[in-house]
Amino acid sequence: MATKAQQLQAMFARRREMEHMHIERTQAVNKYYDHWGKVTTRFENWTTPEYYKQAEEKMQRSKEEKEKQKQMEVRRRKLTELFENEREQYNLEMKDRQRSRKVRAVSTATLAKINDNLKEQQAIRRKLELEAKLYGKWRHGVDDENLIFESKSDHEVIAKLNWLDKQVENQLEREKEELENRERMLRLQAEQNRAEELHKQRQEIRQKEIEEIRALQESHMEQLQERQRESEKLKESEKLMRENIEEVEKELELLEESYAVLQQPSQFGGAYNLTKIKVFMRKRSEVYRNHIKLCISILERTAAYASKSEGLLALKEKLSKQLDSEMYTLTQIDAMYESEAKYNLHRCEDLWQTQSAERYKEMKEILNLERNSNGKLLNDILERENELLDLRTTHLNAIESTSEKLKQLIKEQEESPRPLCVCTPRTMEEESRKSIASTPRSCHSDGDFSRVHRPQSCQTAVSKLDSCHNGRENSANRYVDNISKTFRDLNLDVWESMASSPREVDNQRLEAQRALRVVTADTAERPRFGRKRVAWT
Incomplete structure (x- = not known):
């Protein structure tokens, strides 16, 4: 019997x-495949469509970046050339302005010479005028000097009033144009402000959308990180559950083998006397005690990773009591008589077989329950991993869609037209000043005075002249400050502003000869210069 126990122990x-x-x-095989699997993964990626897709996207991004840098370089070069041209133009304009200021700086002697020349031209003009009037007096036989004087004074007054009306009309036109320019500038400023506000609102909306998309991407990334951490924990739990299941299966296999050894039939033929019976009973007791110890060790190993250890602990306590009882039975064997030993041999064998069967059944039930529990937990872990995989796919799709939308928004923000510069009061004033400066002032030219309207009828002209003068005098009072301080400050000597060319002098003399010069008593004034009688021979 000792040999069988030794063989059993050696077999175990x-x-x-x-x-x-x-x-x-x-473990060595798994380690080998894990190592070379990691090594060959990057080479396997070369044959997958995702690898070529990523490589194509990377090449497209680098190409777009190079094209963008090229366009930026061309734009930078154009802007540099434009800046250099504007700077050269500005320098030329500054030189021209400085040169023109130097040219305008005329000395006092030159101005005195110009004044003397003007006075000489005026004296010659007056001399020619007097000679023409004397010739007209001799040619037409008109001896009344007052008639000539009155006719001349009438035309002078008409010319003066026409000139004044034209000045007032020009001033009104200038103010009207200035008002229109100011209104146009205000409308332009309002439109530009509205465009600027609209552009600003669009930029704010687009920026808000970009921030929302980025916040959404960050939340998706956080969710992905959380899911990744949870997935790693689940993988560890899955590995642990699989190891636990393997351990439980090994324990079940060991339990089956040990129970199969116990189920072998006992050989009672050798126990024919008291000594043999006691030796046989001790060996059988040792076998069953070893089986109990094996079951206790299985329970102790299983309790280390069991999900529900209450049943294991209760069964372990029960087996410990059985082991103590078996130890007590072992002490009673030496005190047995031969008849009592034969009787207890069969009784103990039946008891041991019954207890072994019950113990095997309870152990198998406990281990199967633990295996099923671990299997259920493993299934839950696998289901959760599938859910996490679906969630990860959902988050990745959402991140890709938001990334595309974010790229589109950033591209629209870069390609959106910038608003025009907003008009300021200073720019409005400069524009209005330029428009006023560009307004033609024909009334200041010397040729306009030679085209003064001369009426055909003296009485009609005088009456219309008085009514027109009285009617426009009230409307022109508001603009007197812009034209002249008073009516007396005006230079009403029209003849001093006439052209000095001989052809114009001849034309004026012919018009003076052909015009009907009628002057009333109200408009007549004494001349400011004397006349000489010339004797013609």
Whole structure:
């Protein structure tokens, strides 16, 4: 019997050694495949469509970046050339302005000479005028000097009033144009402000959308990180559950083998006397005690990773009591008589078989329950991993869609037209000043005075002249400050502003000869210069 127990122990030892060697070989194979799987993964990626897609996208991005840099370089070069041209133009304008200021700086002697020349031209003009009037007096036989004087004074007054009306009309036109320019500038400023506000609102809306998309992407990334951490924990739990299930299956296999050994029939033929019976009972007791110890060790190993350890602890307590009872039975064997030993041999064998069957059943039930519990937990972990995979796919799709939308918004923001510069009061004033400066002032030219309207009828002209003068005098009072301080400050000597060319002098003399010069008593004034009688021979 001792030989069988030793053989059983040796068999258990060989089995454990074989299991240990099997575990080591399995770990070595797994380690080998894990290592070379990681090494060959990057080479396998070369044959996947995703690798070519990523490479194409990377090449497209680099191409777009190069094209953008090229366009930026061309734009920078154009802006540099434009800046250099504007700077050169500005320098030329500044030189011209400085040169013109130097040219305008005329000395006092030159101005005195110009004044003397003007006075000489005026004296010559007056001399020619007097000679023409004397010739007209001699040619037409008109001896009444007052008639000539009155006719001349009438035309002078008409010319003066026409000139004044034209000045007032020009001033009104200038103010009207200035008002229109100011209104146009205000409308332009309002439109530009509205465009600027609209552009600003669009920029704010677009910026808000970009911030929302980025916040959404950040939330998706946080969710992805959380899911990744949870997935790693689940993988560890899955690995642990699989190891637990494997351990439980090994324990079940060990339990089955040990129970199969116990189920072998006992050989009572050798127990024919008291000594043999006691030796046989001790060996059988040792076998069953070893089985109980094996079950207790299985329970202790299983309790380390069991999800519900209450049943395991209760069964372990029960087996410990059985082991103590068996130890007590072992002490009673030595005190037995031969008849009592024969009787207890069969009774103890039946008791041991019954207890072994119950113990096997309880152990198998506990281990199966633990395996099912771990299997259920493993299924839950796998289901959760599938859910996490679906969530990860959803988050990645959302991130891709938001990234496309974000790229589109950033591209629209870069390509959106910038608003025009807003008009300021200073620019409005400059524009109005330029428009006023560009307004033609024909009334200041010397040729306009030679085209003064001369009426055909003296009485009609005088009456219309008085009514027109009285009617426009009230409307022109508001603009007197812009034209002249008073009516007396005006230079009403029209003849002093006439052209000095001989042709114009001849034309004026012919018009003076052909015009009907009628002057009333109200408009007549004494001349400011004397006349000489010339004797013609």
